[in-house]
Amino acid sequence: MSGNARPFEEHPNFVDAWAEMEKLLETGKVRSIGVSNFSINNLEILLQHAKVGPVNNQVEVHPCHPQYDLKQYCDNKGILLSAYSPLGQGNPLFFSDPDFAKVANDHAVTPAQVAVSWLVERGIPTLVKSSKVDRMKANITFVKLTPEEMRTIDGIHKKPGMHLSLLTPYHTSDGIWLGWTYEQLGWPMTAGGILRN
Ligand SMILES: NC(=O)c1ccc[n+]([C@@H]2O[C@H](COP(=O)([O-])OP(=O)(O)OC[C@H]3O[C@@H](n4cnc5c(N)ncnc54)[C@H](OP(=O)(O)O)[C@@H]3O)[C@@H](O)[C@H]2O)c1
Numbered sequence: 001m002s003g004n005a006r007p008f009e010e011h012p013n014f015v016d017a018w019a020e021m022e023k024l025l026e027t028g029k030v031r032s033i034g035v036s037n038f039s040i041n042n043l044e045i046l047l048q049h050a051k052v053g054p055v056n057n058q059v060e061v062h063p064c065h066p067q068y069d070l071k072q073y074c075d076n077k078g079i080l081l082s083a084y085s086p087l088g089q090g091n092p093l094f095f096s097d098p099d100f101a102k103v104a105n106d107h108a109v110t111p112a113q114v115a116v117s118w119l120v121e122r123g124i125p126t127l128v129k130s131s132k133v134d135r136m137k138a139n140i141t142f143v144k145l146t147p148e149e150m151r152t153i154d155g156i157h158k159k160p161g162m163h164l165s166l167l168t169p170y171h172t173s174d175g176i177w178l179g180w181t182y183e184q185l186g187w188p189m190t191a192g193g194i195l196r197n
Helices: 014-027 040-049 068-077 098-107 111-121 133-139 147-154
Strands: 056-060 080-084
Touching: 014 040, 040 068, 056 068, 068 080, 098 111, 098 147, 111 133, 111 147
Parallel strands: 056 080
Antiparallel strands: none
């Protein structure tokens, strides 16, 4: 994204971009195409126009932004929801939640392993990044969480101050994310990336 989003009515918009991407499938050189940061609202618009639906929608997902509605929607449409920034891009607010920390403690693993394991258990492929080899290895060494532990982590976002995007540097105080308003993005947020429900 350029940082200067156009109104949807102006062209080229994401529907136009998608039509160009569909042409790549016809070349045989590209097997599948997907999107990133698409909300239910924007997927609805895209699917009305698309000849071929996206195979994947890559979005921010972690215990403070669990994306339950979007996951359900993507499951119903046959779109694979995948997670970026599962550790809040180095701002893992939920690591300090005592219930979350207890799960990591009980399994004698790192909070990062619990975060990734919770996503994997939900059927969400996860892109986790580290510059350190030992962390890279540990981060993809999963732990089997019990149903009760899953429920505990599922509910962390309901605690005060815990339901938000953790990519704070990208959210402006007047509710713009990389040049897009939350309305354009279809994200249920208020200024600073705070989630409404
Ligand atoms: N589609 C999109 O719009 C989009 C947006 C953002 C990101 N992404 C992609 O998603 C992937 C990962 O996202 P990300 O880098 O934003 O976020 P992330 O994986 O949530 O966080 C990376 C940060 O977490 C730290 N970290 C890694 N392992 C840790 C551990 N075990 N304990 C504590 N801290 C740990 C890393 O520091 P160290 O390096 O010091 O370990 C780094 O600062 C990347 O491949 C990125 O390209 C996609």
